[in-house]
Amino acid sequence: MIRTARRTAMDHIRELSVGIGPRPSTGPGEREAAEYIRGVMESIDQGSAKVHPFRCLVSGWRPFAWASAMALAAEGSFLIAGVPGAVAAIVICACAFVFAIxxxxxxPNPLMAMVGKGDSQNVWMKIGAGGDPGAEGGVKAKVPAEPGQRLVITAHYDTHRTPLAYSSPFWIRVFRSLTTAGMGAYLMLIVLFAVALFGGSGSVLAVAAKWVSLVPGAIHVLVLGLTFEADTTPHTPGANDNASGAGVLLELAARLTEKPLAGTEVWIVATGCEEVGLYGAQAFFADFKTELRGAMQINIDNIAGTDCGPCYIDEEKMLGTYRSDPELLRLADAIAADQPDMGARRTSYQGAYTDGAIGIKHGLPAITFLGLNRTGWIPNVHQMTDVIEHCDADVVARVTDFIEILTRRIDEERPHEL
Ligand SMILES: [Zn+2]
Structure with a gap:
């Protein structure tokens, strides 16, 4: 193999974000990117690339828009019909709350039936364990060794829209507060409808409940407005989010094929439809549940921001908290301490989920590399400014090296043997 002819992570980032451009979940750009990734995997190891098709929702926003619309319908029936409408309002609002949770x-929940579905795919390949490189004189063994461990490395390749909610620090703050306030507003409405029902028609309680209910009602008007608006916006070229992760993934595939891990089988998985609800990862971990029992996961997302890495997270939090594996964190911490010039750091993430949450949900010890800046945010995320010019090639190189070192450390130390 001629090393200089191999495309680097930055080449892949350029091809995905400039050559192909926006890659809407379930859309033609995503399919074109899948074909590109399949081609790269084939060029690394002929016959290795596999396509894993699945169907999923076309929007991550629309289910929540529907839930808010249900809460507003409940509020409307209460405002118009008064106490006689309160029982129906409680039922509708409680359903909306439970479905949103x-x-x-x-x-799976009924909100999913209210949103259109489309076809998507994961693209993946296996890299067999190489056996003892000493015994083969440093050459990959012809017959792959029985792996003692299995490691899945994931990165998504679809891109998000460019909603108002992500357009500036102000709107990001507004949106973050609204996600919490929106959940509270469902509960507030239910309580107020119940209070009116308890007080009875014409009571002071019923009148007060009507007026107070305008506050949670207004919150749902805002939530509905922002979640509806999101689906009317164009898609970003997604250089950092997540051509960067896919680029690093493909470069690691080349490196680990050239010099395989001795006792660890590696699955390289480029996931589709992360941006609308982590559906590619959900489909993959569900369909390969048996083979992946006992495996580990490294997830790579948004890693190319200046001053953003290598950065790995110990947890990701929104409604639930998904914690990274302590052993994988220990190994990453040790590499960061051994090689301070790499500038690696550990942090936590709040506000959204990555494909790492799905591995953790399926019981895999996992760690996610996510390029957060010092304010805890991803630069240019879900904006038109997420372009190749804002990707830092030095950070990409360091993240690639760091993750390769981590995979080789995992191979040596065997933290999660099968
Ligand atoms: Zn994203």
Whole structure:
């Protein structure tokens, strides 16, 4: 193999974000990117690339827009019909609240039936364990060794829209507060409808409940407005989010094929439809549940921001908290301490989930590399400014090296043997 002819992570980032451009979940750009990734995997190891098709929702925003619309319908029936409408309002609002919670926990619920579905795919390849390189004179063994460990490395390749909610630090703050306030507003409405019902028609309680209910009602008007607006916006070229992760993934695939891990089988998985609800990862971990029992996961997302890495997270939090594996964190911490010039750091993430949450949900010890800046945010995320010019090639190189070192450390130390 001629090393200089191999495309680097930055080449892949350029091809995905400039050559292909926006890659909407379930859309033609995503399919084109899948074909590109399949081609790269084939060029690394002929016959290795596999396509894993699945169907999923076309929007991550629309289920929540529907839930808020249900809460507003409940409020409307209460405002118009008064106490006689309160029972129906409680039922509708309670359903909307429960469905929204289920949606946030990746659990099927009726909101999903209200949103259109489309076809997507994961693209993946296996790199067999190389056996003892000494015994083969440093050459990959012809017959792959029986792996003592299995490691899945994931990165998504679809891109998000460019909603108002992500357009500036002000709107990001507004949106973050609204996600919490929105959940509280469902409960507030239910309580107020119940208070009116308890007080009875014409009572002071019923009148007061009507007026106070305008506050949670207004919150749902804002939530509905922002979640509806999101689906009217164009998609970003997604250089950092997440051509960067996919680029590093493909470069690691080349490096680990050239010099395989001795006793660790590696699955390289480029996931589709992360941006609308982590559906690619959900489909993959569900369909390969048996083979992946006992495996580990490294997830790579948004890693190319200046001053953003290598950065790995110990937890990701929204409604639930998904914690990274202590052993994988220990190994990453040790590398960061041994090689301070790499500038690696550990942090926590709040406000959204990555594909890492799905591995953790399926019981895999996992760690996610996510390029957060010092304010805890991803630069240019879900904006038109997420372009190749804002990707830092030095950070990409360091993240690639760091993760390669981590995989080789995992191979040596065997933290999670099968
Ligand atoms: Zn994203």
């Amino acid at each position: 289920l949606q946030l926990l990746f659990i």
